[in-house]
Amino acid sequence: MLRTHTALLFVTGASLLVLAGCNDDNSTANQPPEPPAKVESQPSAPPPKDSTDDALRRITEGADSIRQGAEQLARDARQHTDKLIEDAGPTLERLRDMAREFGVAANQVTERALRDFQTGITVLQQRVDESRTTAPQSGDPAALLPPSDELRADTRIAAKARSAGVGPDYVGVWAADAAACAQVDLDxxxxxAVVTPTTIRRADSVCNFAxxxxxxxxxxxxxxxIADDKMEDIDIQLQMPEDNALELDGAAALIRCRLPD
Incomplete structure (x- = not known):
């Protein structure tokens, strides 16, 4: 945007200078010829001013216009930038808060990844809302999550996806045992492992995938x-020995956690 404004200033300035010169030529051409000077014995009167002073005046006025235009463009640019920052502020702050929660740096790369993560959750929410399936929850009845108002958004929606028939069977909230299910999002x-069709959140990382x-x-x-303050591409090996058990990268199986009734 700054380069566009700069180019505009130069073009505008050049146009004003050209117009100033053209107007001066036209005004000079249209003036009636000066009457011949009278021959007198007195000292000659100063010669009439030629159009140079007028041209200089016009050029000065053109320079003032360019300067004023530059100042206005600069003000507009500052206002536009300030508005963008103001509008983006809450969103960026939320991303920084998320980054701090996950223990990662709030730089441009992680902010982009966290936006992708949030998008995956939003899409899953829409799919669940549009689903007409209302199957009962599966898994150990004792493997209960904390109350919904104590859970993060991705946890709540991942836990609902199975009964709504949305996503592969690995979608859900997983923990080591019933006691661990009760500590999800609290400890x-x-x-x-909070798994949606396109995201996984674990204690030390968040991941996006197709x-x-x-x-x-x-x-x-x-x-x-995103893990350990950096981003990396990895393969996650996932196995489901049964409907309510999930193994990630060969580690011990996790059980499916349920929402309280």
């Missing part, structure tokens, strides 16, 4: 993950 050190179907109850997720 940040609890080993968990929705991947299970084949023989297995899948390899091509994921981009």
């Amino acid at each position: 940040p050190q609890t080993p968990i 929705e991947t179907p299970l084949t023989d109850r297995e899948a390899t997720l091509k994921a981009t993950c």
Whole structure:
């Protein structure tokens, strides 16, 4: 935008200078000829001013116009930038808060990844809202999550997806046991996996990936993950030995957690 404004200033300035010169030529051409000077014995009167002074005046006026235009463009640019920052402020602040929650740096790369993460959650919410399926929750009845108002948005929606028939079977909230399910989103050190069709959040990372179907109850997720203050592309090996058990990268199986009734 700044380069566009700069180019506009130069073009405007050049145009004003050209117009100033043209107007001066036209005004000079249209003036009636000066009457011949009378021959007198007195000292000659100063010669009439030629058009140079007028041209200089016009050029000065043109320069003032250019300066005023530059100042106005600068003010407009500052106002526009301030408005963009003001509008983006709450969104960026939310992203920084998320980054701090996940223990990662709030730089441009992580902010982009977190936007992708949030988009995945939003899309899942829409799919669940549009679903007409209302199957009962599955899994151990004792493996209950904390009350919904204590859960993060991705946890609530991932836990609802299975009964709404949305996404592959690996979508859900997973923990080591019933006691760990009760600590999801309350204790940040609890080993968990909150899985949507396109995201995984664990205690130490968040990941984005393309929705991947299970084949023989297995899948390899091509994921981009934020962990340990950096972003990296990794493969996540996922197996489901049964409907309510999930293994990630060969680790011990996690159980499916349920929302309280």
